[in-house]
Amino acid sequence: MRDVLPGREPVPPDGTMGVPQARGRFGEYGGRYAPESLVEACREVDEAFRAAWADPGFRGALARLLAVYAGRPTPLTPAHRLSEALGVRLYLKREDLTHTGSHKINNVLGQALLATRMGRRRLIAETGAGQHGVATATAAALLGLEATVFMGERDIERQALNVFRMRMLGAEVVPVTAGSRTLKDATSEAMRHWVGATGDSHYCIGSVVGPDPYPWMVREFQRVIGDEARGQCAAELRTGVPDHVVACVGGGSNAAGTFAGFADTPARLVGVEAEGGAGAARGRLGVMHGCRSLFLQDDDGQIIQAHSIAAGLDYPGVGPEHAHLRDLGRARYVTVTDDEAVGAAVRLARTEGIVPALESAHALAWVIRAAGDGDLPAGSTVLMTLSGRGDKDASTLKELL
Structure with missing residues (x-):
């Protein structure tokens, strides 16, 4: 697809790529379209993230990990x-x-620290290319958490190296055989699994998708x-x-x-x-x-x-x-x-x-x-x-x- 280069963009108004509007909205997009059983879990993540992101202690701990562990x-x-x-x-x-x-390690270290702060002992994740799964397994090993990673069967075949890395790090890799057997289906299965595991598990979404607060929380960690x-x-x-x-x-x-x-x-x-x-x-x-x-x-x-x-x-x-x-x-x-x-x-x-x-x-x-x-x-x-x-x-x- 080709498109015509527009003129140089003006500086956007204050608030662009800031905190989203009420109910996690970016204009007409975003929101929290979650099953009733996950609405409370999302609210808890939202409250925990806002408190953590305002806490210099949390920010400092993350910055140190990014420097001495991730290599930033x-x-x-x-x-x-x-x-x-x-x-x-x-x-x-x-x-x-x-x-x-x-780049996946930036977000995962943030969410893993948040999960620990919330008292969660297991990370749930989806992965396509395997990089988010590897990062999740890595952070879980570092912080003494369990990790369960959902991955489409087709992606498991074409990303065998990352599957090995996840298992080497101690994560459970769950093949997803539904639909296209790729990232979309892995995400769907991970969310379904989270419904029955909100008490002890944190869903560590790997991209700026999902119900509020994940899109802006992941963006802030990245x-x-x-x-x-x-x-x-x-x-x-x-x-x-x-x-x-x-x-x-x-x-x-x-x-x-x-x-x-x-x-x-x-x-x-x-x-x-x-x-x-x-x-x-x-x-x-x-x-x-x-x-x-x-x-x-x-x-x-x-x-x-x-x-x-x-x-x-x-x-x-x-x-x-x-x-x-x-x-x-x-x-x-x-x-x-x-x-x-x-x-x-x-x-x-x-x-x-x-x-x-x-x-x-x-x-x-x-x-x-x-x-x-x-x-x-x-x-x-x-x-x-x-x-x-x-x-x-x-x-x-x-x-x-």
Whole structure:
């Protein structure tokens, strides 16, 4: 999908990417569409998160874990050879260099500390690419918690390395055989399981989806990406702010965390979706997994199966705040194909010595395409979040190359 680059965005009004409106709303999106048995559990999470986020002790404990355990701050790496070839100045925010190999650890450490604060002894999670599952299993092992991870049977087959890692860390991995056997179905099964386990378990959602307070809570735990990058860009760039801020979008947590650091600047925000899972670009208003947002649907309102070579983008919708940012015109959402993503992964490996996750390769594929067709003017500065490393996709790439 191609779209015309809009003019430089104005600085948004105060409150953009801040605390959501009443009932967890971002404009007409969001909310808490949960079964009655989960409404109270969501309310408890909401109250606990608000109290924890206002507590300097909690914030300090999380910051320390992010520094001494997860390896933050992650560097901002200039992609010198690729920049020269494309005619732009490309900087990579290196979330692939965190412990466990992706941005997922930022959110999971926050939720695991919150679960401990709430007296919960088990984490429940869903996973597609396996990175959130690995991060959940890692945090559980660190804090002495149990972990149960739901994963689609199809994703278990194509992400065998991450399944092994989760089990090595002591987590129970539950195969999901319903529906498309991918991330959507894993999420549904995890939420069903939580209904009967709210007393001792915390549902550790991996993206900016689900019932309130999860979309903004996950975004706040991922905001560290954007805040760090904002400071790094201020030191690195003459203008202090890049022209474009780019990230891949499935549910949208790495993009939300990155965008949050630049929402009050003139930077153009670009979310890149998989062609076969473009909730923001082509979704319709609906309700799924506890929130009102944009989802791929047929004319009868039934959810359409998503497809992506990147398991983490194989989701038929987008987080409610992304839908709101799209409506505001503050962020634009574009798509790339599987072939473009694979080509971008190979190109980054051979020009910069970095093998990205296929999810991250989608964001890079748009940068490459946009630089080639003029969407990115020559000399533009581009910050791209490289959300994860490509080890998990080695078998997929080996079959294609």
